[in-house]
Amino acid sequence: MDRIRIVGGNALNGAIPISGAKNAALPLMIVGLLTDELLILENVPRLADVAQLQHILGNHGVDITMSGKRPGDSAYQGQTLHISAKRIVDTTAPYELVSKMRASFWVIAPLVARMGEARVSMPGGCAIGTRPVDLLITALEALGAEIEIDGGYVVARAPKGLRGGTIAFPKVTVSGTHVALMAASLAKGTTVIENAAREPEIVDVAECLGKMGARITGAGTSRIVIEGVPRLSGARHSVLPDRIETGTYAMAVAMTGGDVTLQGARPELLQSALDMVAQAGATVTPTNEGIRITRNGAGLSAVNVSTAPFPGFPTDLQAQLMALMTCARGTSRITETIFENRFMHVQELARLGARIHLEGDTATIEGIDRLKGAPVMATDLRASVSLVIAALAAEGETTVNRIYHLDRGFERLEDKLSACGAQIERVSG
Numbered sequence: 111m112d113r114i115r116i117v118g119g120n121a122l123n124g125a126i127p128i129s130g131a132k133n134a135a136l137p138l139m140i141v142g143l144l145t146d147e148l149l150i151l152e153n154v155p156r157l158a159d160v161a162q163l164q165h166i167l168g169n170h171g172v173d174i175t176m177s178g179k180r181p182g183d184s185a186y187q188g189q190t191l192h193i194s195a196k197r198i199v200d201t202t203a204p205y206e207l208v209s210k211m212r213a214s215f216w217v218i219a220p221l222v223a224r225m226g227e228a229r230v231s232m233p234g235g236c237a238i239g240t241r242p243v244d245l246l247i248t249a250l251e252a253l254g255a256e257i258e259i260d261g262g263y264v265v266a267r268a269p270k271g272l273r274g275g276t277i278a279f280p281k282v283t284v285s286g287t288h289v290a291l292m293a294a295s296l297a298k299g300t301t302v303i304e305n306a307a308r309e310p311e312i313v314d315v316a317e318c319l320g321k322m323g324a325r326i327t328g329a330g331t332s333r334i335v336i337e338g339v340p341r342l343s344g345a346r347h348s349v350l351p352d353r354i355e356t357g358t359y360a361m362a363v364a365m366t367g368g369d370v371t372l373q374g375a376r377p378e379l380l381q382s383a384l385d386m387v388a389q390a391g392a393t394v395t396p397t398n399e400g401i402r403i404t405r406n407g408a409g410l411s412a413v414n415v416s417t418a419p420f421p422g423f424p425t426d427l428q429a430q431l432m433a434l435m436t437c438a439r440g441t442s443r444i445t446e447t448i449f450e451n452r453f454m455h456v457q458e459l460a461r462l463g464a465r466i467h468l469e470g471d472t473a474t475i476e477g478i479d480r481l482k483g484a485p486v487m488a489t490d491l492r493a494s495v496s497l498v499i500a501a502l503a504a505e506g507e508t509t510v511n512r513i514y515h516l517d518r519g520f521e522r523l524e525d526k527l528s529a530c531g532a533q534i535e536r537v538s539g
């Protein structure tokens with residue numbers, strides 16, 4: 111199994127191109143199921159999760175082709191996917207596939223909306239908490255789907271099509287909002303989503319649906335209104351830049367010191383995270399090219415933060431901020447409010463010498479002068495990259511094992527970091 115070997119201590123200097131957002135690319139690929147015409151997605155990141163979803167959609171009869179590089183394209187340019195769901199051959203998403211990637215459960219929405227039926231395996235447990243799908247099911251029921259749980263599968267039926275309705279989410283859910291948007295776009299009549307997620311990836315998906323002929327207003331606010339249409343057409347859409355990748359590299363530069371421009375990054379997608387990076391002691395400057403992060407000389411300051419739905423501080427950057435705080439002056443507190451078990455990085459950071467005390471949903475971090483390299487184990491996607499950040503600043507060598515998590519969500523991580531002066535390499539076997 112591949113490992114990543116890092117020798118810490120180098121400052122990062124240069125430029126890092128930011129890829130398309132994984133969390134927008136996945137739902138956008140699923141949106142392709144809503145139309146029998148061609149959906150062309152540009153700037154799709156080259157990630158294991160994208161390849162996996164491609165395989166899952168193929169099972170439903172979706173043809174996905176990738177266009178080759180054009181003259182002048184950079185090595186980092188995202189891929190362009192041509193998605194054609196002209197004929198859906200199977201409305202069942204089996205356990206073997208759904209259990210590999212939670213987001214693939216979302217196919218339930220376009221399948222029931224377009225085909226009148228879907229049989230999708232429950233996703234099962236996940237390393238960062240129980241992550242149920244009850245709110246997704248209630249949303250589909252509010253649009254008239256009849257739901258039955260049968261042998262571990264959620265079976266949704268709407269033989270006469272879905273109809274508009276009111277969906278009032280008791281808590282903010284990204285997955286619930288994606289499912290509601292997709293289903294309501296093809297439902298008869300008007301749907302109102304109350305307490306909708308406001309994440310930029312929701313806005314990106316709504317924009318793409320708009321290009322396909324969906325009638326959606328209010329995406330990006332907590333009240334979204336959808337006028338259903340009988341069919342959707344093809345479209346061409348470019349995936350927005352990845353705010354989690356952006357925030358991760360911003361924290362890496364804050365950790366090691368240096369001067370890096372995050373090319374193509376958009377500050378408005380992660381203002382709360384950039385505020386934390388600035389409070390911690392780095393300088394954050396929006397430029398024409400993207401976002402420039404610098405830290406020279408001055409030490410890191412402790413910050414306190416709670417994760418929250420957008421525009422709050424994202425749970426997907428919690429582990430990375432914790433890595434940064436291990437070397438801050440003073441004591442910081444980080445509270446996780448979205449997922450109940452998202453602290454697996456704590457014991458691995460402790461192997462590098464970090465002093466972290468966990469109590470309930472809050473981690474208290476006593477900053478130390480310097481971490482020391484050690485072998486560590488990646489446990490989930492964002493936790494893995496927090497170990498990379500810590501290792502970049504640690505004294506000596508760190509090996510990060512089980513890095514398949516990293517490949518799910520970070521495109522060419524070691525290339526991007528080593529181009530900025532990090533000593534990082536992938537070791538096979």
Ligand code: UD1
Pocket residue numbers: 132133134136213239240241242243244245246247281282283284285286425426448449450
């Ligand atoms: C998405 C992101 C993930 C991010 C998360 C929160 C993708 C592919 N994944 O995950 O990276 O960490 O948003 O920003 O976009 N919940 C329920 N019942 C449900 C659905 C959710 O109780 O039916 C709970 C979850 O357990 C969690 C909270 O609601 O505690 C938020 O979950 P949600 O926003 O739906 O996260 P995901 O869409 O799974």
